[in-house]
Amino acid sequence: EDQVTQSPEALRLQEGESSSLNCSYTVSGLRGLFWYRQDPGKGPEFLFTLYSAGEEKEKERLKATLTKKESFLHITAPKPEDSATYLCAVVFSWGKLQFGAGTQVVVTP
Amino acid sequence: DTEVTQTPKHLVMGMTNKKSLKCEQHMGHRAMYWYKQKAKKPPELMFVYSYEKLSINESVPSRFSPECPNSSLLNLHLHALQPEDSALYLCASSLQGETRGEQYFGPGTRLTVT
Numbered sequence: 001e002d003q004v005t006q007s008p009e010a011l012r013l014q015e016g017e018s019s020s021l022n023c024s025y026t027v028s029g030l031r032g033l034f035w036y037r038q039d040p041g042k043g044p045e046f047l048f049t050l051y052s053a054g055e056e057k058e059k060e061r062l063k064a065t066l067t068k069k070e071s072f073l074h075i076t077a078p079k080p081e082d083s084a085t086y087l088c089a090v091v092f093s094w095g096k097l098q099f100g101a102g103t104q105v106v107v108t109p
Numbered sequence: 110d111t112e113v114t115q116t117p118k119h120l121v122m123g124m125t126n127k128k129s130l131k132c133e134q135h136m137g138h139r140a141m142y143w144y145k146q147k148a149k150k151p152p153e154l155m156f157v158y159s160y161e162k163l164s165i166n167e168s169v170p171s172r173f174s175p176e177c178p179n180s181s182l183l184n185l186h187l188h189a190l191q192p193e194d195s196a197l198y199l200c201a202s203s204l205q206g207e208t209r210g211e212q213y214f215g216p217g218t219r220l221t222v223t
């Protein structure tokens with residue numbers, strides 16, 4: 001069965017304390033893995049698309065990587081404004097974007 | 110410009126009301142989506158319009174009815190909703206059809222059913 005699992009559920013970081021979020025997936029024929037950031041009460045904001053194992057994408061303090069079974073979102077030297085819920089999602093066969101449950105990140109000064 | 114707009118921002122309706130949510134994008138995207146998001150849960154896909162062809166998540170009840178007047182507009186008609194339908198309703202669009210490309214989300218409509 002196709003599944004997307006994120007860990008940890010929540011992450012509390014001190015400002016400047018780097019960490020990584022995990023997204024593992026089981027899907028037959030990956031058509032794309034996406035990372036989004038969502039602030040409370042707002043729509044998800046697109047961050048990255050990864051299509052093949054070994055691919056990496058970077059944006060400011062965020063770096064996403066992909067293997068055959070999982071993706072990591074690395075947050076380097078985070079700032080309080082990086083506090084948000086980070087969602088990963090995988091495209092399934094008929095176009096359904098299946099989201100993981102998300103990792104809620106809180107960065108304290 | 111990667112903007113998807115949604116109106117209204119907030120909506121309160123009774124169980125006997127009929128209302129509509131509206132979504133618009135001017136990015137030339139050919140696929141548009143409706144999602145439902147409950148508190149502390151990820152978005153759940155309801156409907157997809159890809160090249161004006163509708164695909165439905167079969168678990169969505171018939172009291173939700175999508176409409177795509179043209180490739181830039183997407184409506185969600187609501188009728189005889191239940192309190193458990195209270196949620197954030199998100200619209201999204203993508204450049205290509207269903208299985209390719211990132212989706213861009215609007216800010217959402219916060220719906221409360223009383």
